[in-house]
Amino acid sequence: MNHFVSVADVPDIPALVSRALAYKNDPYQDVTLGERRRIGMLFLNPSMRTRLSTQVAAQQLGMEAVVFNVGSEGWALEFEEEAIMSGNTVEHVKDAAPIMGKYFDILCIRTFPSLKNREDDYSELYINQFIKYAGIPIVSLESATLHPLQSFTDIITITEQLALQGKLDTATGKPARKPKIVLTWAPHVKPLPQCVANSFAQWVNAWGEADFVITHPEDYELEPSFTKGATITHDQDEALKDADFVYVKNWSTFNDYGKIYVNDPEWMLTNEKLALTNNAKVMHCLPVRRNVELSDEILDGPNSIVTTQAGNRVWAAQAVLSELIRRK
Numbered sequence: 001m002n003h004f005v006s007v008a009d010v011p012d013i014p015a016l017v018s019r020a021l022a023y024k025n026d027p028y029q030d031v032t033l034g035e036r037r038r039i040g041m042l043f044l045n046p047s048m049r050t051r052l053s054t055q056v057a058a059q060q061l062g063m064e065a066v067v068f069n070v071g072s073e074g075w076a077l078e079f080e081e082e083a084i085m086s087g088n089t090v091e092h093v094k095d096a097a098p099i100m101g102k103y104f105d106i107l108c109i110r111t112f113p114s115l116k117n118r119e120d121d122y123s124e125l126y127i128n129q130f131i132k133y134a135g136i137p138i139v140s141l142e143s144a145t146l147h148p149l150q151s152f153t154d155i156i157t158i159t160e161q162l163a164l165q166g167k168l169d170t171a172t173g174k175p176a177r178k179p180k181i182v183l184t185w186a187p188h189v190k191p192l193p194q195c196v197a198n199s200f201a202q203w204v205n206a207w208g209e210a211d212f213v214i215t216h217p218e219d220y221e222l223e224p225s226f227t228k229g230a231t232i233t234h235d236q237d238e239a240l241k242d243a244d245f246v247y248v249k250n251w252s253t254f255n256d257y258g259k260i261y262v263n264d265p266e267w268m269l270t271n272e273k274l275a276l277t278n279n280a281k282v283m284h285c286l287p288v289r290r291n292v293e294l295s296d297e298i299l300d301g302p303n304s305i306v307t308t309q310a311g312n313r314v315w316a317a318q319a320v321l322s323e324l325i326r327r328k
């Protein structure tokens, strides 16, 4: 693994899941692995879980983590090649990224999409420019179209739950029976990126160990290259039938880019809808708008595993950082 910006960077998902769960079992087993190494964490956008879990993970590997909130404390970076920088941008990534490469061993970046220009967002220009110019491994802390640390965490969490339920073949680390996993759209008050949904679909498909269903209102189709292989339906009740895991997430429209077409509260998961499932565990990446995106009764009920899921962010980050350290 040279970088960690999508599932394509991971040659063996079950092996990386095993490493993450081994860290959960014994967090300090590699506490000298990252000694005298440093990660830089650049936040062009806010974060709570990603920032804190990655810092904790680095510390547990003996690494120092330096955080720079570029979005609020830095000046605007330019990412376009051959730009005439007479506008608001102060420094070109071509100049900034190689300097980061001198300061750090691994560079982690969070950069959200604009949701204004689909072509620009889906080109992943920002993260690709850091890969091009930094000269060190790049870790996505959520980019314009993907959130790989979150999705890796989600596969870890599903694997862990299957093991707790006695449904994992311990010899192979794979489910004895493919669980039914449903990604369901949920309402929200503002347009959100498609990153988490794209990335979750990409990882579940690459993992290949699920009966995978995506449900959303009409006109909320995701980019097909991420969802290929999943069953897609606009009938949420039909999708929820016999589900073992329900992943709840809002996203804005992809085709007429970055819009909210509907905000129908009927799409919010409730205990009545949960009754259609196979006593499914409910997941969400957080932060969540209570009683808009997900009901109190679900979030505070016995089927919600959102806190466990968020806790597992540490082990995902630790497994990825350890892989990048070992490969250096």
Ligand code: CP
Pocket (backbone or CB within 6 Å): 046, 047, 048, 049, 050, 051, 142, 150, 285, 286, 287
């Ligand atoms: N799920 C997630 O990425 O959380 P933060 O935005 O708080 O980092």
